[in-house]
Amino acid sequence: MRERKSKKLPKVAKVSNAAQIPFDMAVCYPYIRMCFNREIIIEDAGKLVHYDMENVRVMQRKNTVSVTGRNLKIVFLANGDLRVTGFVTNVGFE
Numbered sequence: 001m002r003e004r005k006s007k008k009l010p011k012v013a014k015v016s017n018a019a020q021i022p023f024d025m026a027v028c029y030p031y032i033r034m035c036f037n038r039e040i041i042i043e044d045a046g047k048l049v050h051y052d053m054e055n056v057r058v059m060q061r062k063n064t065v066s067v068t069g070r071n072l073k074i075v076f077l078a079n080g081d082l083r084v085t086g087f088v089t090n091v092g093f094e
């Protein structure tokens with residue numbers, strides 16, 4: 001009889017299991033919180049690429065987070081955290 005091969009976990013999953021940290025923190029996904037469509041907080045945000053009243057683009061490690069809306073204002077940008085207020089219509093990843 002043939003033995004079934006077990007599915008191999010990616011290295012990141014093995015490391016996160018061994019270190020007992022959540023998988024999404026190990027692969028550096030952005031942590032984004034939205035308060036309805038009036039406020040968005042992006043933690044571990046990298047470099048601010050573009051900012052105007054209708055579009056905010058933030059470069060993270062491997063991707064870019066784009067926030068589109070009206071009357072967007074950067075309220076807080078320090079220690080890798082970004083807080084944007086205004087009327088948010090779209091959040092995208094590039």
